[in-house]
Amino acid sequence: MSEVLASYAQGSWFTPADEGTPLADANTGATVARISAQGPDAAAMIAHAREVGGPAVRALTFHQRANILKEVAKHLMGYKEEFYALSHRTGANKRDTAVDVDGGFGTLFSFSSKGRRELPNATVILDGGLEPLGKEGTFVAQHVYTSRPGVAVQINAFNFPVWGMLEKLAPAFLAGLPSIVKPADQTAYLTVAVVERIIESGLMPEGSLQLLTGTHEGLVENLGPQDILGFTGSAATGRILRGHPNVVDGGVQLNVEADSLNCSILGPDVAADDPEFDLFVKQVVAEMTVKAGQKCTAIRRVLVPEAMADAVTEALSARLSKVVVGAADDPEAKMGPLTDLQQRDRLRESVKTLRASSDLVFGDPDAVEVHGDADAESGAFVSPILLRARPGAQEPHDVEPFGPVSTVISYSSVGEAVELAARGQGSLVGSLVTRDEDVARDIVLGAAPWHGRILVLNRDDAKESTGHGSPMPVLVHGGPGRAGGGEEMGGVRGVKHHMQRTAVQGTPDMLTAITGHWTTGSRRDIGDVHPFRKDLSELRIGDTISSAERTVSRADIDHFAEFTGDTFYAHTDEEAAAANPLFGGIVAHGYLVVSLAAGLFVDPAPGPVLANFGVDNLRFLTPVKEGETIKVTLTAKQITPRTNADYGEVRWDAVVTNTEGDPVATYDVLTLVAKGEEG
Numbered sequence: 285m286s287e288v289l290a291s292y293a294q295g296s297w298f299t300p301a302d303e304g305t306p307l308a309d310a311n312t313g314a315t316v317a318r319i320s321a322q323g324p325d326a327a328a329m330i331a332h333a334r335e336v337g338g339p340a341v342r343a344l345t346f347h348q349r350a351n352i353l354k355e356v357a358k359h360l361m362g363y364k365e366e367f368y369a370l371s372h373r374t375g376a377n378k379r380d381t382a383v384d385v386d387g388g389f390g391t392l393f394s395f396s397s398k399g400r401r402e403l404p405n406a407t408v409i410l411d412g413g414l415e416p417l418g419k420e421g422t423f424v425a426q427h428v429y430t431s432r433p434g435v436a437v438q439i440n441a442f443n444f445p446v447w448g449m450l451e452k453l454a455p456a457f458l459a460g461l462p463s464i465v466k467p468a469d470q471t472a473y474l475t476v477a478v479v480e481r482i483i484e485s486g487l488m489p490e491g492s493l494q495l496l497t498g499t500h501e502g503l504v505e506n507l508g509p510q511d512i513l514g515f516t517g518s519a520a521t522g523r524i525l526r527g528h529p530n531v532v533d534g535g536v537q538l539n540v541e542a543d544s545l546n547c548s549i550l551g552p553d554v555a556a557d558d559p560e561f562d563l564f565v566k567q568v569v570a571e572m573t574v575k576a577g578q579k580c581t582a583i584r585r586v587l588v589p590e591a592m593a594d595a596v597t598e599a600l601s602a603r604l605s606k607v608v609v610g611a612a613d614d615p616e617a618k619m620g621p622l623t624d625l626q627q628r629d630r631l632r633e634s635v636k637t638l639r640a641s642s643d644l645v646f647g648d649p650d651a652v653e654v655h656g657d658a659d660a661e662s663g664a665f666v667s668p669i670l671l672r673a674r675p676g677a678q679e680p681h682d683v684e685p686f687g688p689v690s691t692v693i694s695y696s697s698v699g700e701a702v703e704l705a706a707r708g709q710g711s712l713v714g715s716l717v718t719r720d721e722d723v724a725r726d727i728v729l730g731a732a733p734w735h736g737r738i739l740v741l742n743r744d745d746a747k748e749s750t751g752h753g754s755p756m757p758v759l760v761h762g763g764p765g766r767a768g769g770g771e772e773m774g775g776v777r778g779v780k781h782h783m784q785r786t787a788v789q790g791t792p793d794m795l796t797a798i799t800g801h802w803t804t805g806s807r808r809d810i811g812d813v814h815p816f817r818k819d820l821s822e823l824r825i826g827d828t829i830s831s832a833e834r835t836v837s838r839a840d841i842d843h844f845a846e847f848t849g850d851t852f853y854a855h856t857d858e859e860a861a862a863a864n865p866l867f868g869g870i871v872a873h874g875y876l877v878v879s880l881a882a883g884l885f886v887d888p889a890p891g892p893v894l895a896n897f898g899v900d901n902l903r904f905l906t907p908v909k910e911g912e913t914i915k916v917t918l919t920a921k922q923i924t925p926r927t928n929a930d931y932g933e934v935r936w937d938a939v940v941t942n943t944e945g946d947p948v949a950t951y952d953v954l955t956l957v958a959k960g961e962e963g
């Protein structure tokens with residue numbers, strides 16, 4: 285008898301005592317594993333996550349968490365063959381597995397990289413700038429994101445047992461939340477295999493990842509207002525979770541990624557002999573057949589201009605007739621089976637419903653020719669199915685056939701194309717194939733409120749396009765309305781979804797102390813040692829240099845104009861400059877002011893400051909006229925040691941002031957500084 289799948293709870297593996305029920309190989313119907321509804325105590329798992337996992341993750345900075353994600357991805361890459369073999373048993377062929385397994389690992393790498401580049405090496409994220417709230421500058425506010433002392437429970441669908449888990453786990457972990465993963469039964473054996481490898485690596489702190497297989501009993505019931513429930517699956521289950529008392533009254537944050545009737549639109553500008561026509565047809569067929577169409581992002585509705593409907597239907601049918609259906613590990617087969625026979629029955633039902641208002645133009649829902657030794661009955665094989673909607677058809681906008689099924693629907697105007705796209709009641713993704721910029725603007729802006737992502741495809745971006753159906757870790761994934769209304773990934777946006785944003789009001793000094801980030805208006809510490817002589821172990825937030833003064837002469841301005849070639853009239857032509865409503869005479873170049881400021885604050889000898897790698901937020905506030913005197917105040921604002929280097933980044937607040945003490949330029953100077961002894 286095959287093994288009963290285990291759960292990983294409270295630091296050990298829990299194997300159910302009963303036999304469980306068999307999980308079938310999608311290709312043959314043979315038993316791959318068994319799954320039991322007898323699980324560990326979900327309430328105890330949640331408590332373990334909150335009490336052990338959460339504190340351990342929150343003790344790490346964003347950069348440390350990001351490094352762990354990268355190491356986990358590298359570790360998992362070493363077991364790809366093992367995962368590929370199991371993935372084939374779910375019905376996923378090599379191409380499908382690349383989306384799930386490699387796509388999942390790629391998502392970990394991407395979040396790791398975003399975490400290190402876009403988040404501070406700290407545990408708090410600042411959101412937006414400082415809000416001054418009083419005239420005197422003693423009362424200000426700053427929005428901050430902090431980690432919740434809760435748990436992220438992630439309930440996943442069967443179709444992406446690896447990617448589906450990792451795309452939720454990565455942002456939650458970066459955000460400082462421990463995760464409890466609940467895979468869908470049908471393909472849980474692959475998720476279990478990946479979790480086993482993660483746990484044995486010892487890379488993730490204990491309690492930051494637990495796995496519950498075969499049951500969801502007690503999971504939602506024990507969540508509270510600091511917890512997040514991330515769900516991917518059918519609209520029907522999404523509805524149950526939305527109505528759960530703990531979501532309705534208990535304050536649990538719920539994110540739903542549900543089904544979606546995604547469309548692809550052929551622009552009215554495209555003729556049958558344009559490259560765009562082929563791109564459109566190829567994309568629709570790819571989206572119908574990858575994962576045998578069991579993708580939440582697959583194209584279900586093919587929207588085409590009336591005059592092109594016959595040509596598109598013929599071209600799609602011709603291409604679909606070349607799709608070889610066979611076992612997932614058969615290299616000759618282009619499309620594998622559905623995940624199980626139950627899915628095939630469900631698909632046949634959906635096609636029956638769709639046929640109430642659409643005609644079958646390709647494929648037989650009840651029969652399919654399979655390649656090689658595959659058995660069309662014991663494996664969950666189906667033919668790709670193309671339908672053509674009759675005028676006024678409603679079903680294609682209501683029913684999600686979760687398999688290789690699409691319906692061609694014709695439109696008569698750009699406005700109608702937008703209306704039809706919207707009839708999906710909210711979709712994860714839409715695509716438009718066009719080269720006409722007016723068409724693109726009208727359709728994309730009209731359809732955008734109904735979509736989480738829109739791809740505009742044509743001959744110019746086709747080579748580099750990542751495709752209609754591929755959610756990208758750096759882009760938001762999710763859609764309004766029927767698609768669930770949730771939003772995942774999107775780079776650091778996905779991390780922030782797991783955190784709490786709070787507006788903190790107080791004095792600038794208080795905000796500096798609370799956030800660890802120097803706040804405008806707070807104390808500046810001017811000592812005897814130039815801050816550029818201090819390495820990261822010595823430098824403190826608030827360390828400041830107040831420079832000597834320098835008078836800007838006309839000779840300086842003339843020299844700068846001639847030397848750089850920037851002879852804009854405001855710096856060179858007295859009469860024209862006098863007529864300028866902002867300047868009223870010759871003024872120094874803004875870049876001259878910034879260059880002179882660098883000359884005033886720099887400490888020239890070799891030392892811990894290794895490089896200046898840019899400036900941020902540069903604003904020229906008051907013009908500097910010849911004869912005026914400037915000085916600069918430079919304050920250490922943010923210190924970010926790099927985890928994998930012997931230096932880090934220091935952001936300095938720079939304010940250049942004139943004779944009256946008014947600010948003439950403000951900006952952040954960005955430097956790399958050596959860590960020193962204690963770094």
Ligand code: NAP
Nearest residue numbers: 440441442467468469500516517518521541542543544580
């Ligand atoms: P499903 O039947 O809704 O199941 C999804 C998950 O919910 C499974 O883990 C399931 O566990 C669990 N579940 C079921 N009832 C539950 C309840 N009352 N409380 C808590 N958890 C419960 O969906 P599916 O058939 O696996 O997935 C196919 C659907 O997912 C399609 O409609 C597809 O469009 C959608 N999908 C959406 C996305 C997206 O990103 N938007 C991605 C992939 C798939 P058991 O397996 O133990 O029942």
